[in-house]
Amino acid sequence: MRRRTVAGIAAAVVAAGAVGVVAAAPGDDASDRLEWTSPPLVFTPPGAEDARILTGELRNDTGEDVELRVDQLVVRAADGTEQDGNGRFVQAFGHGLYGPGGPPAPLMASRFDQARLGERVTVKQGATRPVTVAWRHKASPAKQLVLGQLTLDVPAATQP
Amino acid sequence: MTRIIVVLALLSALVCGALFAGAATAHPERPTGFPTGEAEVPKYRNSGPSFVVCKRDSGTLLKKMYKGKKNARLLKKRLAILKRCKFRHIQSAVQRAPSDWRILIMPGVYREEPSRKVKHNDPACGVLKDPGDGHGAYADYAFHLKCPTSRNLIFVGGDSDDDGKCDVRCNLQMQGMGRKPSDVMIVGDRLKEDVIRADRADGFYLKGVHTDQAAFNGVDVVETNGFRLEDLVSTYNQNYGVLSFTSDNGLYQDIEAFGNGDSGIYPGSGPEYHCNGYGIEIRRVNSYGNVLGYSGTAGNGTFVHDSKFNRNSAGISDDSFASGHPGMPQDCSKWEGNEVASNNVNFFTPEIQQSCAGTTFQERPREKVCPQFQVPVGSGFILYGVNRNLIQDNLIYDNHRSGIRLFWVPGAIRGENGAAAQLDTSNGNVFRANRMGMRADGSAAPNGIDVFWDEQGSGNCWEGNITPAGVNALTSDPASLPTCPGNPVQQPANALKSAAEVPCASWNPETNQNPVGCTWFTSPPAPAAK
Numbered sequence: 001m002r003r004r005t006v007a008g009i010a011a012a013v014v015a016a017g018a019v020g021v022v023a024a025a026p027g028d029d030a031s032d033r034l035e036w037t038s039p040p041l042v043f044t045p046p047g048a049e050d051a052r053i054l055t056g057e058l059r060n061d062t063g064e065d066v067e068l069r070v071d072q073l074v075v076r077a078a079d080g081t082e083q084d085g086n087g088r089f090v091q092a093f094g095h096g097l098y099g100p101g102g103p104p105a106p107l108m109a110s111r112f113d114q115a116r117l118g119e120r121v122t123v124k125q126g127a128t129r130p131v132t133v134a135w136r137h138k139a140s141p142a143k144q145l146v147l148g149q150l151t152l153d154v155p156a157a158t159q160p
Numbered sequence: 161m162t163r164i165i166v167v168l169a170l171l172s173a174l175v176c177g178a179l180f181a182g183a184a185t186a187h188p189e190r191p192t193g194f195p196t197g198e199a200e201v202p203k204y205r206n207s208g209p210s211f212v213v214c215k216r217d218s219g220t221l222l223k224k225m226y227k228g229k230k231n232a233r234l235l236k237k238r239l240a241i242l243k244r245c246k247f248r249h250i251q252s253a254v255q256r257a258p259s260d261w262r263i264l265i266m267p268g269v270y271r272e273e274p275s276r277k278v279k280h281n282d283p284a285c286g287v288l289k290d291p292g293d294g295h296g297a298y299a300d301y302a303f304h305l306k307c308p309t310s311r312n313l314i315f316v317g318g319d320s321d322d323d324g325k326c327d328v329r330c331n332l333q334m335q336g337m338g339r340k341p342s343d344v345m346i347v348g349d350r351l352k353e354d355v356i357r358a359d360r361a362d363g364f365y366l367k368g369v370h371t372d373q374a375a376f377n378g379v380d381v382v383e384t385n386g387f388r389l390e391d392l393v394s395t396y397n398q399n400y401g402v403l404s405f406t407s408d409n410g411l412y413q414d415i416e417a418f419g420n421g422d423s424g425i426y427p428g429s430g431p432e433y434h435c436n437g438y439g440i441e442i443r444r445v446n447s448y449g450n451v452l453g454y455s456g457t458a459g460n461g462t463f464v465h466d467s468k469f470n471r472n473s474a475g476i477s478d479d480s481f482a483s484g485h486p487g488m489p490q491d492c493s494k495w496e497g498n499e500v501a502s503n504n505v506n507f508f509t510p511e512i513q514q515s516c517a518g519t520t521f522q523e524r525p526r527e528k529v530c531p532q533f534q535v536p537v538g539s540g541f542i543l544y545g546v547n548r549n550l551i552q553d554n555l556i557y558d559n560h561r562s563g564i565r566l567f568w569v570p571g572a573i574r575g576e577n578g579a580a581a582q583l584d585t586s587n588g589n590v591f592r593a594n595r596m597g598m599r600a601d602g603s604a605a606p607n608g609i610d611v612f613w614d615e616q617g618s619g620n621c622w623e624g625n626i627t628p629a630g631v632n633a634l635t636s637d638p639a640s641l642p643t644c645p646g647n648p649v650q651q652p653a654n655a656l657k658s659a660a661e662v663p664c665a666s667w668n669p670e671t672n673q674n675p676v677g678c679t680w681f682t683s684p685p686a687p688a689a690k
Contacts, residue, residue, distance in 0.1 A: 045660045047679035055659035070666075086666035086675050092653065093544070093661035094573035095534070097482050098422075099297075100353060100376045100398050100521065102532045102669045110292040116483060116575040117665065134663035134677025 033062040034150045037128055042142075042155060045134070052142065054154060055091060055132040060123040062150070069120045071107060072148040073133060077140040085135030090118035190289075190298040192406040193324075194432060194486060195362070195385035199409040201441075202365045202388045205333055209261050211253040214245035215268030222267060225339045238337060242266055250334070250346065251275050251314045259330040265369065267336075267343040275309035276349045285310045304359060312354040313346070318361035318384070326362035326385070336368030341393040341416075348373035348397070350522045354380040355397075358387065367391050375521055377403045378420075385409055395419045398521045399532050400426045401450070404440065406486055407431075412442040421507075421532040423452035423477070424469075429485045430460035435492040435548055438463035445469075451507050451531045452477050453500075458487035465496045473507050474535040475500040475559065480545030480585050483575040489585045491547040495554055500540040501605070502558040507531045508681035513673040534667040536561055536680040538608060545569025545585035548619075552592040555600055556607065560684040563596050563607035567661070568616035568653045583650055586617035590644060593624040596634060604628040606687040611636035616653035621646035 040056025060066055068089055075083040096103055096113045103109075107119055114120040123129045135142060145152040219242055226235035241264055247253040249272050253263045281288065281299075285307035290297040299311055301322050308315035316334075318326035334356075336344030346369055348355040353376035358364040362385045370393040371378035378394035381387050381404040390413045394401030401417030401424045404410055408431040417424030424447030431439030438461050445467035447453040453469030455477040456462065469475040476498075480489035506512075507529055516530035524530065536542060538561030541551065545568060556563040566589060571581025597606040610627065611634055613620070621644035627633045634641065638654075663677035674681060 041655055041659065043656055043659075045663075045677050045679060047682065048677050051663075051677040053659050053663065053677050055655055055662070084676055086663055086672065086677070088662050088665050090570075090573065090662060090665075091655065092568060092570055092573065092658040093665050094569060095481050095665060097484055098399075098532055100532075102530075103667075105668065105671055106666075110290065112292055112483070112575060116573055132659045132662040134675070136676050 034152050035059045035061050039155055050137055051134055052137045053134045057128050057130050059128045060125055065124045067122050068147050074146040075135040075142045076144040076146055078143040079140040083135040087133035088118035089121045089129050089131050091130035190300045192383050194406050195408050199386035201409055201411045202363045202386055210264050212245040212264045213247040213250050213253050214266035218266035218268050249274055254316055257329055262333040265336050265344050267338040270346045272313040275313045278309045280351050282310050311352050312357040314356045316358040316361045326360050331363030333365040341368050341391055342370040344369045346371050351375055358384055362386050372396055381407050396527055405429050408439040410440040415445045417447045418449035419529050420450040421530050423455035424450040426455050427459050427462045428456045429458045429487045430462045432487050433461040457482045458485040458490050460487045460491050462493040468499045470501045471505055472503045473505050473537045474539040474542050475503040477542045478546050480569050488574050489545055494550040497553050499555045504538045504560045506537045506683045517670050534664050538684045548588040550590050554594045556594055556596045557598055558605040559607045560686055561608045562612040563610040566613045568614055588619035591622045595626045597627045608684050608687050610634040614653045614657040618648055618650045619646040
């Protein structure tokens, strides 16, 4: 139980730290300057009908390098609520080096591992990066992918 | 108060941007290289200088196991050897053994109490390093040299001066003297990583022992040229039963592995023969009741045959996922004449995962298996990012999800960002003359689907595979599979298939046991019930 408590606190601290990162990133007027290079795919994964997965490639047109982190990834529904989900800045499955006890907590691996596994990536101005996000589907459909203070539109499902 | 101090220390470390250091959260292997120079799989020696290790009850145990007239001669021999016993602990004999000696281990239970008394990860032995380059925090060889038992119960270190060459304890033969491996039981303390670690120990031969309860690996052979692991049992280790890493000229033979939280056997970072031979042979292994029967990140140059990988969560995995493993991307192994069946044991149920979370390995019941890696439950072969492998004449049946999964892994995931590396995996794999969805007697035992492929790569092909419905009648997605030599033109991955697996990367046994969108941990229905 103590381990869980500490892990929870650690996650909170990381999130708090993330605010600083975002504040140093492009300002409010930078919203919508992440663009899809082509419409992303949104589909229902076979065997998980209550979930939706989005996969696509984003391009950084903010005018600055941006750092994207999975703990800042939020899927916002049309009614404004946030959906329970997960994401990676990759297009295919991968995993890290797990020692005794299994994987490290999110965003606790080395920066190298965080980057290669798509947990935390720096996208240079004009560069592209894949992103894959899954969320629990609710009555109000997903509308927006929020990445800190940046956003991307989520299109309606392109696959049944 | 203690909790407050711990939390403050944690906050301080995080705010400073320091690593959340500790062996529990990173791969503990140091950067290694493949051994060089000629070597052979060591041959069995039944003569030559030796030390004898025994327990107080070894004589009694010998008399019990060699009862009766027909065993009298053998018993007499064993008792004569027992008279030469001068050691109660295996590590004591290892430390004193010169090269080319044998260590004969009499029946008994070996807990290696002197090794247990050595502090785990004692800072006086050296500092665990994490250069942040993907290797994770590790103990270097000098650490083991200084403190052989700080992270191991038994350490066979062959390199006395850390110059990378074996110069002591080379060609060491360690042999249990019971009738079966479990007569010589070596029990881990559930804290130290390895029960037996052979490191730069060229010619290492281990035979006839049972290892159990390692916090990481039951048997671990690292940077060793020439090794033989034979007549072994390895059980209920937190991660791996029997493992080799950047080692060459090896043989795994007659090994039983079960109850391991990762894989029963793991020939990882296998030798780089690039399809000009095999450096490690694996035969007559029976690996069951693990999360994975077999796994090998960068499991190159390995010939696996006449073995059984049944009744795990998944049977056989080879991959190119991780950085820090020499030999990427994986290539050129062969599986032939194996049985890969009924890999439907689900160690990822909510009940199991919840009971594993929040408890350390030391705190858990001794025979509890807690998954250390995420796998698609119900799978036979799971091949992710592998090249030019040959899978032929195997029996692959009754895996409820899929018999064979073949997926691409872009190079960026192992930390290689060049354009060419993004397409350098999942090419040239040949699946030939396997019997799928049927038992040895020909009766039907379908896989959920015989082949599930992300459609990426070039030169992947299927020919002559047999099913109850006939030759080349595999059930597959895509519905049509290329015959050999396969499509020479590189094909892109099916983006939906690739993306559908990404949510499973968020699996974490403590913080996210069932990621949204990941379907791997739900037991697929038996195909007959569909």
